[in-house]
Amino acid sequence: MKFQVDGRSLNVTSLDKVLYPSTGTTKADVMHYYLSVAEVMIPQVTRRPVTRKRWPDGVEGESFFRKDLEESAPEWVTVGEIEHSTSVNRYPLVDAPSTLAWFAQVAALELHTPQWRFAPDGSHANPDRMVLDLDPGPGVTMAQTAQVALWCREILDGMGMECVPVTSGSKGIHLYAALDGTYNSDTVAKVAKALARGLEEDYPDRVTSVMKKTSREGKVFLDWSQNNGSKTTVAPYSLRGRERPMVAAPRTWEEIEDPALKHLDLEEVLARVDDGIDPMAPLGAPVVDRLATYRSMRDPRKTAEPVPQEAPMPRDGEPIFVIQEHHARRLHWDVRIEHEGVLVSWAVPKGPPEDPKENRLAVQTEDHPVEYATFEGTIAKGEYGAGEMSIWDSGTVEIEKWREGKEVVAVFRGSGGPRRYALIHTNGKNWLMKLMAKQPSSQPKSLTPMLATMGSAGDLTLGEKDGVRYEFEMKWDGYRILAFVDGGKVTLRSRAGKDYTHLFPHANEIAEVLGGDGVLDGELVALDEQGRPNFSLLHAADREGSDAELRYMAFDVLEVGGRSMVGEAYTGRREALEALEETEHVAIPPRFTGSFETAEQASRTLGLEGVMAKRADSVYTPGERSRAWLKLKTQLHQEVVVVGVRTGKRAVSSLLVAVPNADGELTYAGRVGTGFSAAQLRDIEKKLRAAERKTPPIEVPDSDAKDAWWVTPKFVAEVQVAGKTGGGSLRQASWRGWREDKEPADVRWEV
Incomplete structure (x- = not known):
C-alpha cells in the first residue's frame, strides 16, 4: 500500500510484522514512533550521513549495518556522498519525516551518525x-x-x-x-x-x-x-535493537542524579515528547530563517502582503501550492510550492506550460511565507512587486522528488485537475518548468481528513471577542469517511486509510451527488428505528454484515467539477456543497449560522452527540488537527485503549482500559463491564488473545488486576459514560464498539 508523509509517497508492506516479539511491537508501531519524534529528532540528525542497523526479521533475527543507500530507496531521499579509499558511498540524509518512515519500512531500527554535518556545498564541515x-x-x-x-x-x-x-x-x-x-x-x-x-x-x-x-x-x-x-554514535531518539524497544533518550541532569535512573522505552519517550520535554534541543541544527530575504524586501506598514516576524516552522498536514497571476511591471505567474515551512517560489513569465513538448523559463525568487497562499489584492506603488495579484490556481501538492537546488517533481492538485510538473535548474536563478508527459489520475489520493479539537462554549466566546465568526453543524455518530469518485468509481476511505466501500451498498449515489469525479468529506452512520445515528448498529454492520439502514452525511466538499476546494474558506465550500442534490442515502445536513445555543438545542432534540463549530474563514487543512474546527459534545462518549481483560463467570468479564493523561502517558481509566452481546464477547476475546502479553503495559490497581490477563495497548474502543470520577476513572462505562478507524495516539480525554 502507499503511504503519504509530508507530501511524499512511500510504499509500505507488512505493517503488522512484529519486530520486537517480547512486547509485540510491530513495524507500524516503529513507523509511528519515528514519525512522532521527527520534530525533535530531525534537528539532531539533519545533514549527517546515516548508517542504519537493520533487523529485517525482527530483533530475534539476524542484523546488519548498511552504509550505502539501498537501491530500492525512494527517489526523493536526499543523499550525501563520502569518498573512501576504495569507493564512494552514498548515504541517506534525513531532511523530512518521510525519510524516517522509510527507515522503519526497511526495519532500520538503529540510526547511527557522526559528530559532523555536510556543509551546504556538500563538503564535510567540522564537528559541531x-x-x-x-x-x-x-x-x-x-x-x-x-x-x-x-x-x-x-x-x-x-x-x-x-x-x-x-x-x-x-x-x-x-x-x-x-x-x-x-x-x-x-x-x-x-x-x-x-x-x-x-x-x-x-x-x-x-x-x-x-x-x-x-x-x-x-x-x-x-x-x-x-x-x-x-x-558514528547511535543518534539521539534512535530506537535500539534490544529485546524491548528501548531508546537513546536525551535526559535532564536532575534525572541523571536520581538514584532510580533507568533506560527509557518507546512509549516512555513518546510521552516525554508529547509533553514538550526535549533536553537535546539546544544542540539541534540552527533554525535557518528562510524568510529573512523576503522580510528585508518589504515594509509591513506599507504593503498588504503578510510579513510574519518569526522564522518559519514546518506545519502539519498536506503541503500546498499556489499559482498567482501577478500584474507587476511585467505580467508573470508566481508558482509557489510549500517545502520546509515556506513557499519556495518561481516567477514564470509565460505561465505554467500546457504542452509536455514546451519548456517555460522559471526564475527562482525569494521564499515566501505559507500565509501568502491566500493573498490577493494590490501591492502598493513603490513597494517591491507593486501591482495586482490574484490567485490563478491553488490546492494540495504531492512532492515526488526534491533535489535541493537541482530538480523538483510534484503533482499539483488544483482546480484544473492534477498536473505533474518538473522544475529543473539550469544556471543561476534560472530553471525550466515542464509539464510531464506522464500525468496522474484525477483522484487526489494523498488527501486525509482535517481533524477537530475538543472545545467548549467558552472557546467560542473568546473567539468571537477577537472577531472570529463560527458556523455550526451537527456531530454525527459514525465512521469519518472521505468519499472519492474517480472515473465514476467510488472509493470510501477512513482517516487511517482503510477501505470501507464494501460497507455502504449505496456508494454509487455519491457519484450522482457530485455529478462526476470529486471528493466529499463526511460521516457514515447507521440509523435506528427512530432515525437516529446508532454507533453500535454501524459497528455490527461492519463486523457482521447486518441489514442496518446506512446514510452518508456529507458535510464538506474537497473537489467538485474538476476544481479543488481545499484552499477555499469554509463558507465557500459549504455553498458549493449545498448546491449539490441529495439522494435517498446521501444526505447534506444543514449548517446553523446563528448562535451556538440554537445549534446545541437542535443536537439535544435530535439525540445527537454534539455540535461542530467551524470558523467561517478557515481553509481545509488535510491531516492537520486544527482549532479552526471545535468539537463540543452534548452526550458523553469516550475513546479508550484496552490494556487488559478480567475473567470471571464469563471468559471476558470486563475490559481494563486506559486514556492518555495531560502528559501523554497512558493511564488507567477503569473497567468496562456492560453493553456487550454474547457474540461481541466472543469476538473481543478472539481479537485480544492475539495481542496477549505477559505483563501489564501500565500500572493497574491490585483490586482490578486480580484475575486479569494483559493486552498490548494497540486497540481503541468507544464507551458511553456517565462522567469521570475525581480519581480519573470512567463512571458507568458501557461498551459501544471498536474504533478500528482510530489509533491509540488519537485518543484524548473527552469527558
Missing part, C-alpha cells in the same frame, strides 16, 4: 559537537555510571562547555557538548582523549580510558574515540 560514551564494564551499576557522567560534567563546565546526557537505551550514557565548528575531528578527538585520561587519573578505580575489555572490570570505559571523523 563532542561526544563522550560512558560504557559500564562488568559489575558497574547505572547509578555508578551516572556518577561518572556528573564528574565529566564538572570538567566540561570548567571548560565552558555545557553538555546534555543521553541514556543510550543499551547500557551506558552518552554526553554531548556543543562546538562552534572551529576545530576539526582530529583536534576534538584529542581533547576528548585528554579529558578521559585526566578523569582516569583522578578516579583510577572507577574510570578507564583504555579500550581493552580486560581493563573494564568494575569500571566505566570513557570512550573518546567516537569523535573520530569516521566513527
Whole structure:
C-alpha cells in the first residue's frame, strides 16, 4: 500500500510484522514512533550521513549495518556522498519525516551518525559537537555510571562547555557538548582523549580510558574515540535493537542524579515528547530563517502582503501550492510550492506550460511565507512587486522528488485537475518548468481528513471577542469517511486509510451527488428505528454484515467539477456543497449560522452527540488537527485503549482500559463491564488473545488486576459514560464498539 508523509509517497508492506516479539511491537508501531519524534529528532540528525542497523526479521533475527543507500530507496531521499579509499558511498540524509518512515519500512531500527554535518556545498564541515560514551564494564551499576557522567560534567563546565546526557537505551550514557565548528575531528578527538585520561587519573578505580575489555572490570570505559571523523554514535531518539524497544533518550541532569535512573522505552519517550520535554534541543541544527530575504524586501506598514516576524516552522498536514497571476511591471505567474515551512517560489513569465513538448523559463525568487497562499489584492506603488495579484490556481501538492537546488517533481492538485510538473535548474536563478508527459489520475489520493479539537462554549466566546465568526453543524455518530469518485468509481476511505466501500451498498449515489469525479468529506452512520445515528448498529454492520439502514452525511466538499476546494474558506465550500442534490442515502445536513445555543438545542432534540463549530474563514487543512474546527459534545462518549481483560463467570468479564493523561502517558481509566452481546464477547476475546502479553503495559490497581490477563495497548474502543470520577476513572462505562478507524495516539480525554 502507499503511504503519504509530508507530501511524499512511500510504499509500505507488512505493517503488522512484529519486530520486537517480547512486547509485540510491530513495524507500524516503529513507523509511528519515528514519525512522532521527527520534530525533535530531525534537528539532531539533519545533514549527517546515516548508517542504519537493520533487523529485517525482527530483533530475534539476524542484523546488519548498511552504509550505502539501498537501491530500492525512494527517489526523493536526499543523499550525501563520502569518498573512501576504495569507493564512494552514498548515504541517506534525513531532511523530512518521510525519510524516517522509510527507515522503519526497511526495519532500520538503529540510526547511527557522526559528530559532523555536510556543509551546504556538500563538503564535510567540522564537528559541531563532542561526544563522550560512558560504557559500564562488568559489575558497574547505572547509578555508578551516572556518577561518572556528573564528574565529566564538572570538567566540561570548567571548560565552558555545557553538555546534555543521553541514556543510550543499551547500557551506558552518552554526553554531548556543543562546538562552534572551529576545530576539526582530529583536534576534538584529542581533547576528548585528554579529558578521559585526566578523569582516569583522578578516579583510577572507577574510570578507564583504555579500550581493552580486560581493563573494564568494575569500571566505566570513557570512550573518546567516537569523535573520530569516521566513527558514528547511535543518534539521539534512535530506537535500539534490544529485546524491548528501548531508546537513546536525551535526559535532564536532575534525572541523571536520581538514584532510580533507568533506560527509557518507546512509549516512555513518546510521552516525554508529547509533553514538550526535549533536553537535546539546544544542540539541534540552527533554525535557518528562510524568510529573512523576503522580510528585508518589504515594509509591513506599507504593503498588504503578510510579513510574519518569526522564522518559519514546518506545519502539519498536506503541503500546498499556489499559482498567482501577478500584474507587476511585467505580467508573470508566481508558482509557489510549500517545502520546509515556506513557499519556495518561481516567477514564470509565460505561465505554467500546457504542452509536455514546451519548456517555460522559471526564475527562482525569494521564499515566501505559507500565509501568502491566500493573498490577493494590490501591492502598493513603490513597494517591491507593486501591482495586482490574484490567485490563478491553488490546492494540495504531492512532492515526488526534491533535489535541493537541482530538480523538483510534484503533482499539483488544483482546480484544473492534477498536473505533474518538473522544475529543473539550469544556471543561476534560472530553471525550466515542464509539464510531464506522464500525468496522474484525477483522484487526489494523498488527501486525509482535517481533524477537530475538543472545545467548549467558552472557546467560542473568546473567539468571537477577537472577531472570529463560527458556523455550526451537527456531530454525527459514525465512521469519518472521505468519499472519492474517480472515473465514476467510488472509493470510501477512513482517516487511517482503510477501505470501507464494501460497507455502504449505496456508494454509487455519491457519484450522482457530485455529478462526476470529486471528493466529499463526511460521516457514515447507521440509523435506528427512530432515525437516529446508532454507533453500535454501524459497528455490527461492519463486523457482521447486518441489514442496518446506512446514510452518508456529507458535510464538506474537497473537489467538485474538476476544481479543488481545499484552499477555499469554509463558507465557500459549504455553498458549493449545498448546491449539490441529495439522494435517498446521501444526505447534506444543514449548517446553523446563528448562535451556538440554537445549534446545541437542535443536537439535544435530535439525540445527537454534539455540535461542530467551524470558523467561517478557515481553509481545509488535510491531516492537520486544527482549532479552526471545535468539537463540543452534548452526550458523553469516550475513546479508550484496552490494556487488559478480567475473567470471571464469563471468559471476558470486563475490559481494563486506559486514556492518555495531560502528559501523554497512558493511564488507567477503569473497567468496562456492560453493553456487550454474547457474540461481541466472543469476538473481543478472539481479537485480544492475539495481542496477549505477559505483563501489564501500565500500572493497574491490585483490586482490578486480580484475575486479569494483559493486552498490548494497540486497540481503541468507544464507551458511553456517565462522567469521570475525581480519581480519573470512567463512571458507568458501557461498551459501544471498536474504533478500528482510530489509533491509540488519537485518543484524548473527552469527558
